[in-house]
Amino acid sequence: MSTSSPSSSTSKSAVPALAALAAALVGIAIAFAFYVAPEDADQGISQRIFYFHVPIALTAYACFGWGAVKGLLLLWRKDERYDLESYVAIHQGTIFGSLTLLTGSIWAKASGGHWWLWSENQLVLFLVLFLFYSAYFMLRFSIEEGPRRANISAVYALFGVVLIPVSFLAIRLAENIIHPTVFTRDGPQMSGVMFLTFCIAWLAMSVLAYALYRLELLGKRLDSNLRELRELLT
Amino acid sequence: MSYLADVATLARKDLRLELRARDTLPAMLLFVVSTLVVFHFALPEGADEVAAQGLLWVALVFTALLGLARAWAPERESGALEGLVLAPCDRSAIWLGKAAAVFAFLSAVELVALPAFALFFGSVDAATVAGVVLASIGICAVGTLLAAMAAASRTRELVLPLLFLPLAIPLVVGGVGASVSPEPGRYLAFLALYDAIFSILCWASFEYVVSE
Numbered sequence: 126m127s128t129s130s131p132s133s134s135t136s137k138s139a140v141p142a143l144a145a146l147a148a149a150l151v152g153i154a155i156a157f158a159f160y161v162a163p164e165d166a167d168q169g170i171s172q173r174i175f176y177f178h179v180p181i182a183l184t185a186y187a188c189f190g191w192g193a194v195k196g197l198l199l200l201w202r203k204d205e206r207y208d209l210e211s212y213v214a215i216h217q218g219t220i221f222g223s224l225t226l227l228t229g230s231i232w233a234k235a236s237g238g239h240w241w242l243w244s245e246n247q248l249v250l251f252l253v254l255f256l257f258y259s260a261y262f263m264l265r266f267s268i269e270e271g272p273r274r275a276n277i278s279a280v281y282a283l284f285g286v287v288l289i290p291v292s293f294l295a296i297r298l299a300e301n302i303i304h305p306t307v308f309t310r311d312g313p314q315m316s317g318v319m320f321l322t323f324c325i326a327w328l329a330m331s332v333l334a335y336a337l338y339r340l341e342l343l344g345k346r347l348d349s350n351l352r353e354l355r356e357l358l359t
Numbered sequence: 360m361s362y363l364a365d366v367a368t369l370a371r372k373d374l375r376l377e378l379r380a381r382d383t384l385p386a387m388l389l390f391v392v393s394t395l396v397v398f399h400f401a402l403p404e405g406a407d408e409v410a411a412q413g414l415l416w417v418a419l420v421f422t423a424l425l426g427l428a429r430a431w432a433p434e435r436e437s438g439a440l441e442g443l444v445l446a447p448c449d450r451s452a453i454w455l456g457k458a459a460a461v462f463a464f465l466s467a468v469e470l471v472a473l474p475a476f477a478l479f480f481g482s483v484d485a486a487t488v489a490g491v492v493l494a495s496i497g498i499c500a501v502g503t504l505l506a507a508m509a510a511a512s513r514t515r516e517l518v519l520p521l522l523f524l525p526l527a528i529p530l531v532v533g534g535v536g537a538s539v540s541p542e543p544g545r546y547l548a549f550l551a552l553y554d555a556i557f558s559i560l561c562w563a564s565f566e567y568v569v570s571e
Contacts, residue, residue: 200564200567253525253528254525256521256524256525257525257526259521260518260521260522260525263514263518263521263522264508264509264512264518264521264522267512267513267514267518268511268512268513269513271571272571273511273571274511276567276568276570276571277508277511277567277568279567280504280508280564280567280568281508281522283560283564284526284560287556287557287560288525288526288529291529291552291553291556291557292528292529294529294549294552295528295529295532295533295549296532298532298533298536298545298546298549299532299535299536
């Protein structure tokens, strides 16, 4: 299986451009979040982490979803390349998921005074997902490489996207037994500039995740090609 | 109908193996009773009954894990899984048969654990029993599939709890809710929803876990 097909050589040249675009967008997002968006009346400066926390969380969901889609394609079409793509997407999702936990924790400290709040549903959900997807790596790396591993990883990735809404519902339900005082937050009352900043940050994080995804994929493919070559030589 | 006959045959095979070897069930029974005794000492004086209700669910989940870790051991040790996969039956029947056998073991354990819990910590109400039954279905459905995944890996028993516990969290939420909430209805409905969703997913995906 030769991977130096024209499609992969064009994708190689696309990665630096994508990385540059991601860097530029992240820069614009940071500038907007700190200098353009107005200060929140209630929370002050700490509210600005919202422009990173929420887009990172949404990006993590997108990565997990992408990984599951690739897993489904693998089971459907039996094409080996989807295995690596699914794995890389979930890897990126786990990285962004960890960042969500980190930024959420900082936000909780700034607004609630504690590094961890069980009342923050989003944060709890990400903790569950973090544990779930960490086990994905444990499982994947303890199975011998091959079609069996690809299938099992894909099925597990599918379980993940089903677990997300189920866990979300469970955490909402748990709130009633663990925290009887349900505290309702009004919907985000964002001004136009705040919403624009949020959208830019979201776009920036999505492009960043995609650039990292392509980069890691490129590296992993290079790695496996090199290994194949080495095996041919010996 | 032949599908159900296959499932029944496979489940009966597991039950018969267990009756002859008596590997798993006595261990699970002893484990759940020991766990309840440990919990008595883990709960400080003055801890309320609600805390004990939560611990019942910890005991059940961990006991189920003990059984699930052994679920595919007979097939693995004698290399019989390849034979089963090649057998002229739908592969999901292998999962359903195994899940039914695990459910039988877990139910037997719960028949001992719930009276023991009532004896040690206080009463068990109807909502708790309904929650236990519904959660057991989910535990067996998901656990059997994950155990098959774990059986394919090098680290087997080590990786199974890591795979299983994040997926069991919704079951624990539903079960504890059914035990302690004054309105257990929606927690039971949630457990039923979980069972339905994950049973369909496991049923559809088991084939890929055991085949190349």
